[in-house]
Amino acid sequence: MLAGSHGVAIAPPEPRAIDIGLDWLGTTISTDVLIWSAASNAVADLHLLARGCRDGFRPRWMWRTLDSPLPAPRIDADVSIALATVRDRDALLLARDVPYVSPNQVPGILKIATGPEPPRRTWMVIARQRRRFGDGPVVGVGIIHLTSDSGETIGGLYNLGVDPAWQGKGIGTALTIAICRIARDHGASRVALNATPSGERVYRQLDFAVAGDGQTWYLPGSVLRDRPPREAIDAAEAIAHGDIARLDPAVARWERVPNGESPIRFAARFEQREVIQWLLDHHADQDIAPLWSMGFREKVTHAANDDRWLNRQWGPEATTPLHDAVRANDQDLVERLIAAGADLTLRDAQWHGRPLEWANALGHSDLAKLIQEAM
Incomplete structure (x- = not known):
């Protein structure tokens, strides 16, 4: 399990491990916390809910090998797809209608995705409206990060979102294709992601296959800062166990x-x-x-x-x-x-x-x- 923007791993999902993980997150600047599990986890579910977490969404894990050809993108809008640079910072800060774009995270992500330090492992791809004089607003964003596992390079696709006013025009598909090409060109054999129900349709059209379903929980920042008393946690666990x-x-x-x-x-x-x-x-x-x-x-x-x-x-x-x-x-x-x-x-x-x-x-x-x- 992973929790919080600061990335604390909780394993196994037992009460003491969960308490230690949440205690540590409470010492950081984390606000609201999203907790991930790669698969449904009944034990974690019980103990997290008893500590004030709420149901999150159910991520659908999908993946695609990169040995088959990628189609040419078709966009029904005057939009350009390009790697983000530091010059896109202000436009990204204004892209408040693009899902997953958070102004307080933009500077840090741009630093990682545009930094000169080799080897490069992270890239941000953006879609911007074309205008006659200069670039228009950012209407879509996606991030690819490469990791190695037993000698294999795998691309993780993160935070791909399109402004609702621009959805249905092929922009999400074009961003996905561009991201897959970057991963392939830098040695990745496959790309993995988690999909929303609407995103799953797009990814299936690009030959992504379903690998399984996960589980998430949401912990409000107010609860992280003011944790439930032990009496309340014990009572919730007793209810859940039928004790x-x-x-x-x-x-x-x-x-x-x-x-x-x-x-x-x-x-x-x-x-x-x-x-x-x-x-x-x-x-x-x-x-x-x-x-x-x-x-x-x-x-x-x-x-x-x-x-x-x-x-x-x-x-x-x-x-x-x-x-x-x-x-x-x-x-x-x-x-x-x-x-x-x-x-x-x-x-x-x-x-x-x-x-x-x-x-x-x-x-x-x-x-x-x-x-x-x-x-």
Whole structure:
């Protein structure tokens, strides 16, 4: 596992190793932390969530050998593809709409990618709009870094992103081709990367193959600087393990565990039905969506008729039970919540969307129709 912009390796993902790694990151200037695992890791998942981490994205690892020909790029825009130089610094600092371009990281990355010290291992490739007089804004960026493994040189493709206003014009494909050519010309036998769902389509067209799926977690800087107390970590781990004997009844009245979820939702995540029943017996807040998913249907019927729970917004995303039902594509629960009078106008805290907008964004047309008819 790797964590933070300062790159601390945590192995094995045991509690003590994780605590040491997070303690060290707390001494650096790291703000928010992204933690990577090359594959899904249930042990790491439990201990990281108990320490305040939240679910990240699922990287899809892909790779391509460089012994087959690379196609000629076709760009449907007046854009140039070139290696970044120090002269591009100001334009990169202004490229705030290009994914993965961070103004506080641009100077350091440019120094590495343009430095004169041999052997060169890192390059940045940029796409810039052409203008009649001088270069236009940077609309796309990608980075290639070469490493050696048992005598083989491998290229790692990082932080490839295109300004949303310029996507769909072949710029991402052209950047990828240019990066692969650089890697090949400097002795690499293959290029590896992790792809977003939208990026995977582009990479498949360039003959990248799927190698597997990984897992990531996000730790907010506020949690890194003010770590959860040991009592809270121990309680979260006990919930996840189903160790009721270690739980103080006061835990049931907690609004949230370290990762921001309710105790009931955290127990449901680890399929601890007996823990959920224990929490309910000790008067825990009734988080409707996880109760429903774990089969507490009668309890949900009563909770949906209680204004305290019907429209309660839960967790860091501040989702209502209706948001959660839409995300799960659960028509039965959506219908039940609408019949109980769920507020259709509430917005979540992350995407600022109402349940109808969530249904449309997730492609759940049947649910969107139900919600639209109820408005």
